[in-house]
Amino acid sequence: MWFGSRITDFVSLHRPSLLFSSSIRFKIKGKASTSSLSFSKPKDSLLYEDCSEFLPWLQQKAGVEISSFLSVGTSTYGRSLFASRFIQAGDCILKVPYSVQIAPDNIHPDIGFFLSDDVANVARLALVVLAEQKMGQDSEWAHYINSLPRIGELHSTIFWSEDELEMVRQSAIYQETLAHKAFIEKEFFKVIPVLEQFPQKFEDTTLESFMHAYALVGSRAWGTSKGLSLIPFADFLNHDGVSETVLLSDEGKQISEAIADRDYDSGDQVFISYGKFSNTTLLLDFGFTLPCNIHDQVEIWMCVPQHDPLHTMKVELLHQHFMPTIKEFDSSQNSFIIREVRSARGKGRGIPQSLRAFARVLSATSLQELKDLATEAAQSDGRLARCPLKDRNKEIEAHRLLLSEITLMIQEYDTSIKSLEYMNSHTTNSRFALRRQMARDLLTGELRVLVDTWIITLLYKRFVGFYIKGKARVKKNGRWEGQV
Numbered sequence: 001m002w003f004g005s006r007i008t009d010f011v012s013l014h015r016p017s018l019l020f021s022s023s024i025r026f027k028i029k030g031k032a033s034t035s036s037l038s039f040s041k042p043k044d045s046l047l048y049e050d051c052s053e054f055l056p057w058l059q060q061k062a063g064v065e066i067s068s069f070l071s072v073g074t075s076t077y078g079r080s081l082f083a084s085r086f087i088q089a090g091d092c093i094l095k096v097p098y099s100v101q102i103a104p105d106n107i108h109p110d111i112g113f114f115l116s117d118d119v120a121n122v123a124r125l126a127l128v129v130l131a132e133q134k135m136g137q138d139s140e141w142a143h144y145i146n147s148l149p150r151i152g153e154l155h156s157t158i159f160w161s162e163d164e165l166e167m168v169r170q171s172a173i174y175q176e177t178l179a180h181k182a183f184i185e186k187e188f189f190k191v192i193p194v195l196e197q198f199p200q201k202f203e204d205t206t207l208e209s210f211m212h213a214y215a216l217v218g219s220r221a222w223g224t225s226k227g228l229s230l231i232p233f234a235d236f237l238n239h240d241g242v243s244e245t246v247l248l249s250d251e252g253k254q255i256s257e258a259i260a261d262r263d264y265d266s267g268d269q270v271f272i273s274y275g276k277f278s279n280t281t282l283l284l285d286f287g288f289t290l291p292c293n294i295h296d297q298v299e300i301w302m303c304v305p306q307h308d309p310l311h312t313m314k315v316e317l318l319h320q321h322f323m324p325t326i327k328e329f330d331s332s333q334n335s336f337i338i339r340e341v342r343s344a345r346g347k348g349r350g351i352p353q354s355l356r357a358f359a360r361v362l363s364a365t366s367l368q369e370l371k372d373l374a375t376e377a378a379q380s381d382g383r384l385a386r387c388p389l390k391d392r393n394k395e396i397e398a399h400r401l402l403l404s405e406i407t408l409m410i411q412e413y414d415t416s417i418k419s420l421e422y423m424n425s426h427t428t429n430s431r432f433a434l435r436r437q438m439a440r441d442l443l444t445g446e447l448r449v450l451v452d453t454w455i456i457t458l459l460y461k462r463f464v465g466f467y468i469k470g471k472a473r474v475k476k477n478g479r480w481e482g483q484v
């Protein structure tokens with residue numbers, strides 16, 4: 001679906017972990033099949049707060065109408081936008097001019113002068129937020145800045161305590177969180193000279209407040225055609241994993257706008273899609289999870305064991321064929337992302353080819369087999385072990401290795417999820433309870449993907465086994481002989 005040719009660009013909520021991709025675009029695809037997932041809450045469950053001054057303030061600042069369809073309120077997701085009248089699919093529900101968006105170039109030129117080029121846009125925008133916060137009511141953006149979540153109100157795993165993080169140690173998010181925190185810390189050290197140069201603006205800034213501002217930007221700035229921007233009002237829209245509404249950027253008219261993908265009754269909460277994100281991304285970058293996320297995925301680590309007599313040759317072969325290795329851990333380890341398979345016929349993203357290839361290399365027991373794999377790769381497109389092994393028993397062995405790895409992971413995930421149940425089950429700490437629920441959503445989603453993959457791997461292994469039986473049995477003199 002394409003909403004008019006005058007629209008020049010899609011914009012997407014910025015992903016901090018994709019800091020170096022300047023423009024991230026998400027195409028609108030066919031509607032995903034999760035009709036059971038509905039994010040519209042019953043109207044009486046909404047906690048309306050008086051946010052009625054926000055839109056008139058922004059419209060006055062912009063000098064144009066921004067929306068006649070939406071009003072600002074509060075729901076269980078924090079600040080939210082609601083239909084103030086019936087919305088029909090295709091209606092343009094908001095138009096926010098570039099003039100009332102906050103971009104890195106809003107940074108005061110004197111401050112910008114002292115910033116080194118390698119300070120990324122997220123950090124620059126975080127400095128704008130910090131400077132405006134410091135100005136308090138004197139800020140021209142005070143209405144907006146005051147409406148943003150405060151320290152302690154964000155739930156990205158970068159703000160989780162060590163004990164809380166322990167809940168998700170099983171998931172790739174654990175290492176990603178540590179890496180992301182280290183990255184933000186580096187950005188902080190880069191901007192310290194600027195903070196010291198302008199004490200009147202930044203004297204109270206600490207690593208904690210910088211991280212908060214950084215996470216605010218990361219969870220609500222949009223990658224637009226003019227770079228990264230905070231778009232007041234539009235950033236009150238919450239995420240629905242199956243929504244087809246995205247924020248669009250019209251460079252000609254210098255506005256960002258959103259088109260409703262469905263009908264909404266007056267009073268319904270209106271949603272948008274931040275992108276096709278797994279719970280790992282949602283939790284790390286936005287501080288929330290979906291209970292049943294159709295974009296769930298899991299990272300699986302495979303390694304060539306040190307005790308394998310062909311260890312060195314296998315690692316070398318994998319290197320030669322560009323299998324990425326993670327040097328910080330162990331040069332013989334590889335990580336693979338497994339995504340959910342969405343239909344009984346195996347349509348969608350199941351076991352990645354690279355993972356099967358890795359398992360095939362792993363199952364080799366002689367130098368000759370490795371040489372054969374290298375020759376086969378050289379004779380085809382250069383990629384290693386992309387086709388089933390000619391020796392079916394070897395193919396079965398490769399998938400048996402995969403199965404045992406996945407089985408182990410399933411057991412570990414199961415143990416972690418069970419331990420969440422027993423953990424302070426009567427806790428009165430609502431923040432901990434919320435984070436524990438997020439940990440549960442994350443781990444159960446990843447476990448679901450693992451179980452699906454386990455079934456597919458098992459079926460494949462069985463199928464190859466039947467094939468061998470069929471080949472090996474030969475009818476001689478009217479009688480079946482050979483391997484059964």
Ligand SMILES: C[S@@+](CC[C@H](N)C(=O)[O-])C[C@H]1O[C@@H](n2cnc3c(N)ncnc32)[C@H](O)[C@@H]1O
Nearest residue numbers: 077078079219220235236237238239286287288
């Ligand atoms: C762009 S802001 C949306 C407005 C936000 N609710 C607020 O209070 O300002 C993104 C934040 O909204 C919240 N959020 C958005 N969609 C959500 C969802 N489906 N479930 C839970 N929280 C959500 C998360 O806290 C996220 O970091």
